[in-house]
Amino acid sequence: MIYNLQPSTLSRSNKLAGFFPYPQNGAWDQVFASTFSPDVKATFNDTHYNYDGWLQLYHSFNVTLGKNFAPFNHGFLNTLAVPNDNGDKGGFVYMMGWEGGFHTLLKRDLYFTDALFAVVKDVNGERKVVEIRESSNIPNTAPMPEPNEWECSFT
16 A cells, blocks of 8 residues: 555555554554654544554554553555556555454453555655554553654645
8 A cells, every 4th residue: 555555455455554553563653664754643533643643643552552452453445546647656555354363361352343544655665654543442551652743734
């Protein structure tokens, strides 16, 4: 999806899912850095973050998810990638999916809904997520990092 923005390749080349969940998938921090622009604008539900806040959020969430689910799983029900008409490396990505697994405390399978919207642009010759909005109804007790209010700029 991020590699060439074609929906047919979403399941096998999904950079957005490559950093999630940590730490089971190896070089998580490297995939995170290669996926997101240093200037990313990100939200989780209604909380706004910059790159550092977004990174802190995932560190915090992943610790809690790793303790509560064994194993934690996620997948996609619907995906849509729309490349820009101008032929550059950018476009839009929409995803609806699920996340959860066997809950270690409740001793049963629990699954929740997850949704994502991302804007992809060419940043110094690489495809990077410059805006991401994620929403989920998964309960989580992880501490939320301080939000970073976005500065509005339309160009």
